[in-house]
Amino acid sequence: MPIAMKYFLFLVIASCTLMSCNHVSQQNATPADKIEAYYREQIDSMAMCVDSLYDAVENKAPVDKIRKHFIGARLHWKHIEPLTEYYFANVSEAVNGPALPEEEDYDSKIQEPTGFQVIEELIYPQYDTLQHQELLQEIGILKSTMPRVKQLYESNQFTDANIFEACRLELLRIVSLGISGFDSPVAQLSVSETRHSLFGIKNILQQYPRYEEARQLDSLFSALDNFLQQRWTFNSFDRARFIQRYVVPLSEQIYRHQQRLGVINNKWLTAVDMNYPNVIDAAALRRSFFSSTATQSLAPSKDLIELGRVLFFDPVLSGNNARACASCHQPDKAFTDGNKKSLAFGGRDAVFRNAPTLINATFQKAQFSDSRVAFLEEQVMDVVHNAVEMNGDITSTSKRLESSEEYRTMFKKAFPAADSTEIISAKHIRVAIASYVRSLSSFNSKFDHFIRGENTLNVDEVAGLNLFMGKAKCGTCHFMPLFNGSVPPMFVETESEVLGVPGNADSLRPVRDGDAGKILVSSKSLQRDMFKTSTVRNAALTAPYMHNGVYQTLEEVIDFYNRGGGAGLGIILDNQTLPTDALQLTSLEKKQIILFIGTLTDTTGLTRVPSRLPFLKGDHTKRRIGGEY
Numbered sequence: 001m002p003i004a005m006k007y008f009l010f011l012v013i014a015s016c017t018l019m020s021c022n023h024v025s026q027q028n029a030t031p032a033d034k035i036e037a038y039y040r041e042q043i044d045s046m047a048m049c050v051d052s053l054y055d056a057v058e059n060k061a062p063v064d065k066i067r068k069h070f071i072g073a074r075l076h077w078k079h080i081e082p083l084t085e086y087y088f089a090n091v092s093e094a095v096n097g098p099a100l101p102e103e104e105d106y107d108s109k110i111q112e113p114t115g116f117q118v119i120e121e122l123i124y125p126q127y128d129t130l131q132h133q134e135l136l137q138e139i140g141i142l143k144s145t146m147p148r149v150k151q152l153y154e155s156n157q158f159t160d161a162n163i164f165e166a167c168r169l170e171l172l173r174i175v176s177l178g179i180s181g182f183d184s185p186v187a188q189l190s191v192s193e194t195r196h197s198l199f200g201i202k203n204i205l206q207q208y209p210r211y212e213e214a215r216q217l218d219s220l221f222s223a224l225d226n227f228l229q230q231r232w233t234f235n236s237f238d239r240a241r242f243i244q245r246y247v248v249p250l251s252e253q254i255y256r257h258q259q260r261l262g263v264i265n266n267k268w269l270t271a272v273d274m275n276y277p278n279v280i281d282a283a284a285l286r287r288s289f290f291s292s293t294a295t296q297s298l299a300p301s302k303d304l305i306e307l308g309r310v311l312f313f314d315p316v317l318s319g320n321n322a323r324a325c326a327s328c329h330q331p332d333k334a335f336t337d338g339n340k341k342s343l344a345f346g347g348r349d350a351v352f353r354n355a356p357t358l359i360n361a362t363f364q365k366a367q368f369s370d371s372r373v374a375f376l377e378e379q380v381m382d383v384v385h386n387a388v389e390m391n392g393d394i395t396s397t398s399k400r401l402e403s404s405e406e407y408r409t410m411f412k413k414a415f416p417a418a419d420s421t422e423i424i425s426a427k428h429i430r431v432a433i434a435s436y437v438r439s440l441s442s443f444n445s446k447f448d449h450f451i452r453g454e455n456t457l458n459v460d461e462v463a464g465l466n467l468f469m470g471k472a473k474c475g476t477c478h479f480m481p482l483f484n485g486s487v488p489p490m491f492v493e494t495e496s497e498v499l500g501v502p503g504n505a506d507s508l509r510p511v512r513d514g515d516a517g518k519i520l521v522s523s524k525s526l527q528r529d530m531f532k533t534s535t536v537r538n539a540a541l542t543a544p545y546m547h548n549g550v551y552q553t554l555e556e557v558i559d560f561y562n563r564g565g566g567a568g569l570g571i572i573l574d575n576q577t578l579p580t581d582a583l584q585l586t587s588l589e590k591k592q593i594i595l596f597i598g599t600l601t602d603t604t605g606l607t608r609v610p611s612r613l614p615f616l617k618g619d620h621t622k623r624r625i626g627g628e629y
Contacts, residue, residue: 031207032158038203039080039153046076047146053119054139063127070123071189074116078196082204085173086166088152089490094145096183100577103526110526114141117185124187160263164254167201168279169272171251172489174198175280179239180475185579188234195228205257213257220250235471240462243280244453252277271491279489281451282443282481287362289491291438292375300435303413308436310410310610311429315627316400317384319345319391321619324627325383325433328355331607334541335359335440340549343629344388351388352515354549356534357542359606362438363482365494369531369547372521376434381426394426401429406614443481445537445602451481457599464596467589472561473579474593478536483600485533496532498577500566501546505556510569513548526575537600554597558590 029037053069077084077096085092099117101110119142122128122135174197177183179190202221208214224246232238255277265274269289276284287300311317315324328342328351329335335358341350353369361367367379384392401407401424411423414432422428447465449455457465469475477497479488485495496518503513518527531547545551551560566573567580585593613623 031209032160032163034207035083035163035204036153036158038207039083040150042076042079042200043146043150043153046073046080047143047150049073049076050139050143050146054136054143057132057136057139060129060132063123066123066127067187070116070119071192074189075193075196077116078193079200079203081173081197082166082170082200083158083163084149086162086169087156088149091145091149091152095142095149098182099185101526103522103524108524114138114145116142117183120184120187160261161266163204164258164263165266165270165274167204168251168254168274169489170197170201171247171254172272172279175243175247176475176480176488179237179242180469180480181234181473182476185473185476190234191228191232191237195225198224198228201254205254208257208261211257211260213253213260217250217253217257220246220253224250237470238462238466239469240450240457240465244451248278248280248451248453251279272489278452280481282448285363285482285491287438287441290362290364292377295375295377295431295434300438301414303410304415304432304435305439307410307414308432308434308439309608310614311433312436313610313626314613315623316613316616316619317390317392317394317397317429318627319393321621321623322628323390324625325390326609326626327629328389329358330626331603331609334538334603335606336542337629338543340544342389345391347629349388353547354544357538358437358440359538359603360441360443360482360484360535362441363491364484364486364532365492366496366532369534370518370521371494371496371532376437377430380430380433394429398424398426398429400616403617404614407616410614440606442602442604442606444604446599447596448481448602450599457596460592460595461599463589464592464594465599467585467593468596471589472558472583472585472593474536474561477533477578482535483537484535494532496527496530498528498530498573498575499546499560500529500569500571500573500576500578501531501548501560502550502566502569502571503548505550505552507559507563507569510566510571512566512571513550515548517547528575529573530575530577536597538602540598540601541603554594555590558585558593562590 049069049072053066053073056066056069074096081092081096084095093115095115096117097113097115099113099121101112103110119135119138122131122138174194178194178197181188181190184190184193198221202217205214205217227242227246269286271285271289272279273284273286278284288295312325315322315327317324323345328337330337337355339350339355341353342355343349344351356369362376365374367373367376368382373379373382381394384390384394401411408424411428415423415428418428446455446457446461450457469480477495478484479486481488485497487493487495498517501513502510504511513529516528518530519525539545539554543552543554545554545557551557560569561578562583562585563569564580564582565576565578567576568582610625613625616623
C-alpha cells in the first residue's frame with residue numbers, strides 16, 4: 001500500500017476517534033466551535049509528525065522513513081490549509097511557500113524561504129546526506145513555527161461566513177496551485193495531497209446541520225474520492241475531468257448548502273464574488289477588486305466607458321496629434337500591434353518592449369512588464385507622457401478638449417456629479433481611458449464554456465489542458481483561471497519570473513537579452529532579468545511573444561520552455577526562477593498544448609471602433625481614428 005494511502009487511513013481513523021471523544025463535550029457547541037477544536041487537534045498531530053521528521057533526520061534514518069514522516073506532516077497541513085491560508089496567510093507562506101528567496105518591496109532585505117517546499121527539495125528526488133545539517137535546520141525552523149500556528153488559532157474566532165468562504169476558495173486553490181504541482185514541484189504529490197485538502201473541507205462542513213444539501217455534498221465528496229483513488233500519476237492525472245465533472249459541481253453544491261443554512265457572505269470587497277456559485281469560473285472575479293480605491297467608488301457607466309473608448313482611439317493625446325493608444329493596441333490583434341517592439345514616437349526607432357494585450361489587463365495588481373505601476377490610471381499617465389511612446393501632456397490635452405462641444409457633452413454624461421469647472425481634467429481623462437480598458441474583459445472562450453459545462457473540448461484540447469496544468473508546468477506560473485501571474489485564490493499578488501529569455505531566436509547561438517527588467521525600477525538584485533508573468537489568454541492572436549518579442553510563434557515559445565528556459569539554452573542566470581530541467585515534451589504534446597491555448601481565444605464584443613472622432617475647434621490636422629502607425 002502506498003505511503004500516502006496508509007497515512008490517509010490513519011488520519012481518517014485518528015480524526016474520527018478524536019471527534020467522537022469530544023462528542024459529549026461539544027453537544028452544545030456551535031459548528032464554528034467544533035471546527036476550532038478539530039483544527040487544534042490537527043495542528044497537534046501535524047506538530048507530532050514534524051517532531052518525528054526531525055528525529056528521523058537527526059538519527060540518520062533511511063530516506064524512505066524520512067519521506068514517510070514528511071508526507072505525514074504535510075498531509076496534516078493539507079487538512080488545516082483552508083482556514084490557515086484564509087486567516088493567516090503570512091504563516092502559511094512560512095509553512096508551505098515556494099522555495100524561492102524574495103526581496104521585499106519596502107526594503108532590500110532578502111527573505112530566505114522556509115517550510116515544506118524547502119524541505120521537499122532537500123529529500124527529493126535524491127537525498128544528499130551531505131545536506132544533513134541543512135535539512136535538520138530547515139525542519140527545526142518548521143518546528144518553531146508550529147506553536148505560532150496554534151497560538152493564532154486560539155486567539156482568533158471563526159465565523160460561519162469566513163468558514164464557507166475559506167472552503168470554497170480552497171477549491172480554487174486546489175485547481176490552480178494544487179494539481180498544477182505548484183505546491184509540490186519536486187515530489188509531485190499533488191494527487192494524494194488533493195485528497196487530503198478535500199478531506200479537510202469535508203470535515204469542516206460536516207460540523208453543520210445535515211440538511212438534504214449536506215447529504216448531496218457527501219455524495220459529491222465520495223465520487224471525488226473514488227476518482228482520486230484511481231492509479232493516477234502526476235502526468236497521467238485527468239485534470240480536465242477532475243475540474244469540470246467534480247470540482248465545479250462541488251463548488252456549486254457548497255454554495256447551495258450555505259444558502260440553505262442561511263449563512264450570508266461577507267460584505268467586504270474580495271477578488272472572487274462569493275455570491276457566484278462556481279468559484280472556478282473566471283467570470284466570478286470582480287474588476288473592482290483590481291481597481292484603485294478612487295475608481296472603485298465610480299460606477300463603470302456606459303457613458304464613462306464610451307468616453308474612454310473615444311479617447312483611446314483619438315490621437316489628440318499625443319504630442320504630434322497622430323498617435324493614439326490604439327496605434328500600438330489594435331483591436332484586430334487582440335489589442336497588440338503584431339510587431340516585435342512597437343514603433344517609437346515619430347516612427348524612427350522602436351520602444352523598449354513588446355506591446356502586451358489589453359484584454360483582461362485589469363485583472364492584475366501590477367502593470368507593465370516591469371510592474372512599475374499598480375493601476376491602469378497610472379499606466380495611462382505613464383504612456384501618454386513617455387517621450388518615446390506618445391510624448392503628450394494630459395493637462396494640455398484637457399484644455400484642447402474643452403474647445404469641443406461634443407467632448408464637453410460626453411464628459412458631462414460620464415461625470416455627472418463633477419463640478420462644472422473641472423469636468424474636463426487630467427484626472428477624468430485617465431479615469432475614462434482606464435475604465436474603457438477595464439471593460440476589455442471577457443470570459444467566453446471555448447475553455448470558459450467548458451468549465452461551465454456548456455460545451456466540450458476535443459481529445460487533443462483536453463490533452464493540452466492536462467499537459468498545461470501538469471507535465472509542462474505552464475500552470476505553475478500562468479495560474480488558472482486567468483492564466484496570468486495573478487495568484488489565486490486571493491489575487492493580491494501578481495508574480496514576476498526570471499526565465500532567461502534570450503535576445504535572439506537562434507537556439508544554437510543564443511545571446512543574453514540586454515533588458516535587465518524589474519531591477520531597472522526597483523534596484524533589487526533578485527529582480528535582475530525579471531518580468532511580470534503575462535497572460536496566455538488570446539495568445540493565439542498576440543504574436544510575437546515575450547517581453548522583447550523574440551519569438552514569432554507559439555512553437556518557438558513552447559520549445560524555449562521545453563529546454564528549461566535560458567539555462568537550457570546555455571544562458572546562465574544565478575536567479576532563474578523557471579525550473580531549469582527539460583520538460584521532455586513530445587512533438588504531439590507540444591501541438592496539444594498549443595491547441596489548448598487556442599481554446600483561450602476570446603475577443604467577444606470587445607473590438608468595436610468609434611465611427612468618428614469629436615470635432616475640435618481649430619484642429620486642421622484631420623485626426624485619424626486610431627492614429628497613424
